[in-house]
Amino acid sequence: MNGASTKDPIKMNAAIPDGPIQEKWDKHRFDLKLINPANKRKYEILVVGTGLAGASAAAALSELGYKVKVFCIQDSPRRAHSIAAQGGINAAKNYPNDSDSVWRLFYDTVKGGDYRAREANVYRLAQVSNAIIDHCVALGVPFAREYGGTLSNRSFGGAQVSRTFYARGQTGQQLLLGAYSAMMRQVAAGGVEVFARREMVELVVIDGRARGVVCRNLVTGKLESYAGHAVLLCTGGYGNVFYLSTNAINSNASAIWRCHKKGALFANPCYTQIHPTCIPVSGDYQSKLTLMSESLRNDGRIWVPKKKLDGRKPSEIPEGERDYFLERKYPSFGNLVPRDVASRNAKQVADDGRGVGSTGFAVYLDFADSLKRLGVDVIRERYGNLFEMYEHITSEDPYQSPMRIYPAAHYTMGGLWVDYNLMTSIPGLFALGEANFSDHGANRLGASALMQGLADGYFIAPYTLGGYLGTARLDKVDTIHPAFAEVEGAVRERLQKLLSIKGKRTPSEFHRELGKLLWDNCGMGRNEAGLMKCLAAIPQMRERYWKEVMVPGTNEEFNQALERADRVADYLELSELLVRDALHRKESCGGHFREESQTEEGEAKRDDANFSYVGAWEFAGAGRDPVLHKEPLAFEYVKPSQRSYK
Amino acid sequence: MNLTLKVWRQKDGASRGALETYAARDISPDASFLEMIDIVNEELIREGKDPIAFDNDCREGICGTCSLVVNGRAHGPQRNHTVCTLHMRHFKDGDVIVVEPWRSRAFPVIKDCVVDRAALDRLTAAGGYISVPTGSAVDANAILVPRDSAEKAMDAAACIGCGACVAACPNASVSLFLAAKISQLALLPQGQPERERRVKAMTALMKAEGFGNCSWERECEATCPKDIKIANISRMNREFLLAALSSAEH
Amino acid sequence: MNWLCEFMTSSIGKKLEVALFGFFLCMFLVVHLGGNLFLWAPAVGGDPGHWFNLYANTLESQFFITFAELGLAAVFLVHIAVTLWVQWENWKARPIGYTTTAWAGGRTISSASTIYTGVILLIFLIVHVRAMRFEERFGGQLYSHVLHELTGTPAAVFYLVCMAALGLHLSHGVQAAARTFGIDHPKFTPIIEKLGLAFAIVMAGSFGAIAVWGGWFAGGKP
Known part of the structure; x- marks a missing residue:
């Protein structure tokens, strides 16, 4: 028994296999029960979400013989937001011969996560990373190549080895299309059925096990029930709780949040990642923030004027009056410090009045030196599409003048608590990819999200799901079971309630208000006073929401306002848990920076004695405080130290 | 304003x-x-x-x-x-x-302005993939891909599947979308084993889905947000012709 | 033979047929123009039609001419019929059009008008074949017959309009046919495009020149 908890000890069994870390996964795979190939087709697996994790899991499971139903909110499974990942995917191939290894990738990931991840999970991630590259190449992913035809690698934020594989600035797109194509092959073969424009609105739990989902057909508004033997949540993170983030407009937290309310523990919600290189906010109308791959930091230099409120154009500021603050403070990593460090430093200089651009919330990312050193052609080859994107959005040419960048909410390391098998605390409910909490600790390294999504989908869940199905006694369940009607009824009631309020304010107005509150008080820097303020404000906002929101139309139609309203209602609940978690964790670690806990130099200061655990929250019912369960983290292989990138 | x-x-x-x-x-x-x-x-x-x-x-x-x-x-x-x-x-x-x-x-x-583009998914399901079961891949560097082919494949693979090529085509033809995928896979060594099957299956479906025919108006190319070239359609036609003439069916 | 049927009726297959038979028609144009150039051959013994009549009568007395004509008719028929089929499918593919149309810069006048120039050429074909092939022809004096048909402003204008249509039709058609056959290469495509344009200009220009000559300058001569 690995977890200590205050209430239900069984829920927190992380199920980490015994033995040396290098052998755990092999041993576990041997220990997992197998299912007779002929019996696999009798199992129906419901996969929610078609990003890297969902599409790869659906493909791999169908290849094994399971019957898979896949649901996505987009009009096509190919559009999941994994597609927007730019920079690359890590693997421990050591092709560049620069001393990389599974062990080093494992070490870097645990350290990069600021010692708040589970060692066994991270080791397994590093172990399967190579197989991911092999498989993606076999699927036809057009990774960058050297002239000799071998794969090309680059180094990426926070890593001192070149272990990142990439396809121009569209790596996420290419990996997703690879997984999507593998899944579509299974669609043609009859093993996978895709249900597009369906939003999972509720989980169905029967006899304590996840046995189905209720989806809203976004075209007709009809509620549809689907029964299965297990449910895989691959629905991504909750970054859109901040309203402005790099996530897609429709990325949302409703699926994981509703599963949380059905009993799945929610781990480390306060671990949110703010990405340092995004295009700054330009006005109130802004609906999203656009990320520029942090690979840009390989050749771009970040600076601000030394003088406060320096209104000069960048070209007019002489070299001596520029502050290359990352290079100055972190001479060995320079512009390549991990995301949290880069983001926080940008915030510090902006708060200091040295930010640039019309709002003052931006710093320069300058390519002048690289252009001089490497020439326009090399820079265009490496970053051409990113430069183009920047120019599209800002109408400024980064070949001529430095980019302006600023941090933005990007990724959430927190998510549903899962055990070593990626199963949540509800048996039969698995969470894969960004939806779970497992591998990145308090901070995710660049190019590791794609790795994790595909590891979970292609190479982990297909094994561990079999282990669950092989041992669980699962009675036959279909959608005539009364639990489905009951859940459908509750969903219908909730939607009707939203539609009947007929207030004066739009769902987006509330969302914007919530986002600003969180960004200011629970974003890059957090302190007790600000968090307490949020904790008081959010319930009030929620109450106002359910009195003042305006949702036109009916449920029985294509109704985007209703979709949004339903999701915002969940953000108004989830945000409170996020704040509560941030408040309880009185240390700084990774993306969670408590201003009360910093070193004299202003760096994040962990408190291993008191906070070396996973904080997993249990929903205790509406209006009740959630219950915290703690899964202690043991570091047997990577000894925690204060991260230093000096 | x-x-x-x-x-x-x-x-x-x-x-x-x-x-x-x-x-x-x-x-x-x-x-x-x-x-x-x-x-x-x-x-x-x-x-x-x-x-x-x-x-x-x-x-x-x-x-x-x-x-x-x-x-x-x-x-x-x-x-x-x-x-x-x-x-x-x-x-x-x-x-x-x-x-x-x-x-x-x-x-x-x-x-309103929302349309159903599921036809594009069905076209992909018809053959826009490489049949390799998870777990059976060889080491990534065992497949050498000339840089030039990789770059050309990437040019084609950049397609975002928005369907603007269809919307812009005077004939509502889906050729550019289809050709981008067929080209990408035809350019890579990994795509060779299913080359003939793929082009035949995918192009056959384009007719069944009710798309028009390509008459080289080049509106697709001028509209494509990812600048995918009609050279890909030529390649698709070449693939199609070779597949039709050389495959062993009767 | 199932594969052949599938191939011939497929989307690309149909375009290949249009392109292939279009190519045959281009060959025919070359031959036709070659024959027409005899109109301008030097007079022999005061007879400007000597060479042309000799050429025409020799050609028409060949045993294969009927087969050749039937073959040519078939080529025209396939090119036209398959194009109409393709066009009908294209129109069907967009049952509700846009209220506002603006082209993105891919279309050219010649590409946008191919189907219409094709229809003009079809009308021309009917008129031309009826006039040149099926009317009473002054007993072997084809030269005189041609002049008779061409002389006068209405005829010249009709011919010129149709030859302009031919030029437009070819300037898109030749390069499109090459692409349909999959001939596309960064080095050679620009050359093919220029050759296609040159061919269109030469054909339309030469036949047009004959129309101008016949319409306004050669008239009145015996």
Whole structure:
């Protein structure tokens, strides 16, 4: 028994296999029960979400013989937001011969996560990373190549080895299309059925096990029930709780949040990642923030004027009056410090009045030196599409003048608590990819999200799901079971309630208000006073929401306002848990920076004695405080130290 | 800036639609086109009216969800743009802007400017993949891909599947979308074993789905947000011809 | 033979047929123009039609001429019929059009008008064949017959309009046919495009020149 908890000890069994870390996964795979190939087709697996994790899991499971139903909110499974990942995917191939290894990738990931991840999970991630590259190449992913035809690698934020594989600035797109194509092959073969424009609105739990989902057909508004033997949540993170983030407009937290309310523990919600290189906010109308791959930091230099409120154009500021603050403070990593460090430093200089651009919330990312050193052609080859994107959005040419960048909410390391098998605390409910909490600790390294999504989908869940199905006694369940009607009824009631309020304010107005509150008080820097303020404000906002929101139309139609309203209602609940978690964790670690806990130099200061655990929250019912369960983290292989990138 | 929008409104697939006029007031030139519609929609919602339905998601030009025909051009007037990355600075104060959905028999309207593009998924399912079961891949560097082929494959693979090529084609042909995938896989060594099967299966479906035929008008190429070239269609035709002539069926 | 049927009726297959038979028609144009150039051959013994009549009568007395004519008719028929089929499918593919249309810069006048120039050429074909092939022809004096048909402003204008249509049709058709056959290469495509344009200009220009000559300058001569 690995977890200590205050209430239900069984829920927190992380199920980490015994033995040396290098052998755990092999041993576990041997220990997992197998299912007779002929019996696999009798199992129906419901996969929610078609990003890297969902599409790869659906493909791999169908290849094994399971019957898979896949649901996505987009009009096509190919559009999941994994597609927007730019920079690359890590693997421990050591092709560049620069001393990389599974062990080093494992070490870097645990350290990069600021010692708040589970060692066994991270080791397994590093172990399967190579197989991911092999498989993606076999699927036809057009990774960058050297002239000799071998794969090309680059180094990426926070890593001192070149272990990142990439396809121009569209790596996420290419990996997703690879997984999507593998899944579509299974669609043609009859093993996978895709249900597009369906939003999972509720989980169905029967006899304590996840046995189905209720989806809203976004075209007709009809509620549809689907029964299965297990449910895989691959629905991504909750970054859109901040309203402005790099996530897609429709990325949302409703699926994981509703599963949380059905009993799945929610781990480390306060671990949110703010990405340092995004295009700054330009006005109130802004609906999203656009990320520029942090690979840009390989050749771009970040600076601000030394003088406060320096209104000069960048070209007019002489070299001596520029502050290359990352290079100055972190001479060995320079512009390549991990995301949290880069983001926080940008915030510090902006708060200091040295930010640039019309709002003052931006710093320069300058390519002048690289252009001089490497020439326009090399820079265009490496970053051409990113430069183009920047120019599209800002109408400024980064070949001529430095980019302006600023941090933005990007990724959430927190998510549903899962055990070593990626199963949540509800048996039969698995969470894969960004939806779970497992591998990145308090901070995710660049190019590791794609790795994790595909590891979970292609190479982990297909094994561990079999282990669950092989041992669980699962009675036959279909959608005539009364639990489905009951859940459908509750969903219908909730939607009707939203539609009947007929207030004066739009769902987006509330969302914007919530986002600003969180960004200011629970974003890059957090302190007790600000968090307490949020904790008081959010319930009030929620109450106002359910009195003042305006949702036109009916449920029985294509109704985007209703979709949004339903999701915002969940953000108004989830945000409170996020704040509560941030408040309880009185240390700084990774993306969670408590201003009360910093070193004299202003760096994040962990408190291993008191906070070396996973904080997993249990929903205790509406209006009740959630219950915290703690899964202690043991570091047997990577000894925690204060991260230093000096 | 202030603008007049004429937007296609259609309750659902079974209803008839028509253009309706809306005013967009106080729009910042730095706002994106979709943010401009957001502003109009917020106003409509506040009034309890049905907001304009339109597909959108990533809003950074990569997911391929957004699909508006602006003043007769799929994705609007800017070359190599999706409509979500089109900014209002490209319009003038007082402009009248006509907004319509993709038009094709294969893309039926769901509501307003939202269409059903599932046909593109079915085309992919017909053969837009390499059949390699998870776990059976060789070491990634065991497959050498000449850099030039990899680059060309990547040019084709950049397709975001938005369907603007269909919307822009005078014949509503899906050739560019199809050719991009067929080209990508034909250019890579991994794609060779299924080369003939793929081109035949995928092109056969394009007719069945009700798309038109390519007559080299090049509107697709001029509209494609990812600048995918019609050379890919030539390659598809070449693949098709070779497959038809050389395969052993009878 | 199932595969052949599938191939011939497939989307690309049909375009290949149009392109292939279009190519045959281009060959025919070359031959036709070659024959027409005899109109301008030097007079022999005061007879300007000597060479042309000799050429025409020799050609028409060949045993294969009927087969050749039937073959040519078939080529025209396939090119036209398959194009109409393809066009009908294209129109069907967009049952509801746009209220506003603006082209993105891919279309050219010639590509946009190919189907219409094709229809003009079909009308021309009917008129031309009826006039040149099926009317009473002054007993072997084809030269005189041609002049008779061409002389006068209405005829010249009709011919010129149709030859302009031919030029437009070819300037898109030749390069499109090459692409349909999959001939596309960064090095050679620009050359093919230029050759296609040159061919269109030479054909339309030469036949047009004959129309001008016949319409306004050669008239009145015996």
